Amino acid sequence: MPAAFEGETVTRRRLFTGGAMAAGGVASAAFGLPALGFAVGPMFEDETPDRFQDVGPEADFNPQTYVSKVITLVAQDVGEAGKTTIYVRRSDPERDRDKLKQPYVAISTRCAHLGCPVRYVQASERFICPCHGGVYGFDGKVEGGPPVRPLDRFETRVENGRVLVGERFSVNSKLDRHAVRDPSNHLDGIWQYLYPPRPTT
Numbered sequence: 735m736p737a738a739f740e741g742e743t744v745t746r747r748r749l750f751t752g753g754a755m756a757a758g759g760v761a762s763a764a765f766g767l768p769a770l771g772f773a774v775g776p777m778f779e780d781e782t783p784d785r786f787q788d789v790g791p792e793a794d795f796n797p798q799t800y801v802s803k804v805i806t807l808v809a810q811d812v813g814e815a816g817k818t819t820i821y822v823r824r825s826d827p828e829r830d831r832d833k834l835k836q837p838y839v840a841i842s843t844r845c846a847h848l849g850c851p852v853r854y855v856q857a858s859e860r861f862i863c864p865c866h867g868g869v870y871g872f873d874g875k876v877e878g879g880p881p882v883r884p885l886d887r888f889e890t891r892v893e894n895g896r897v898l899v900g901e902r903f904s905v906n907s908k909l910d911r912h913a914v915r916d917p918s919n920h921l922d923g924i925w926q927y928l929y930p931p932r933p934t935t
């Protein structure tokens with residue numbers, strides 16, 4: 735082998751070059767892998783509480799107006815930051831002719847535009863977003879402003895006279911149920927295919 739002493743199978747230069755590259759690779763992995771783990775790891779963590787949460791007795795609710803309740807949205811121990819306000823009312827067979835067939839309507843306060851908290855105004859029977867003027871009707875469908883889909887909802891059921899609220903889901907303009915999506919993700923027409931769901935939105 736040129737530039738090698740007799741009996742050597744690798745030159746000193748090649749040995750040092752290989753060693754330097756290996757050390758560089760280890761150093762890059764030491765910095766890169768933790769960063770990659772932090773970036774990608776949350777996508778595979780299920781932060782959604784998998785149990786139904788009690789939001790009060792049936793007597794607390796009626797079909798004519800919404801009652802605000804606070805539920806835990808993030809299962810991990812993040813204190814108050816993991817809680818959110820939702821609006822709940824009893825379903826009305828006359829008004830709620832959708833296919834969702836939930837005994838109670840539980841609506842998210844997260845605006846479907848960019849996520850600001852919406853507020854229910856009983857006088858107009860509408861949800862109003864203070865950020866960019868988004869307006870939603872009594873059933874959470876968009877009536878004005880920039881939001882691209884209705885407000886998200888939560889599963890509901892009744893047990894022993896108590897109203898329970900479960901998983902969040904998103905709905906399109908016909909109130910068909912979809913996997914939960916981020917704000918600003920469309921769920922109607924061709925646009926819905928440009929916004930596939932994330933595993934843990």
Ligand code: FES
Nearest residue numbers: 845847863866868
């Ligand atoms: S965040 Fe609600 S309208 Fe923009």
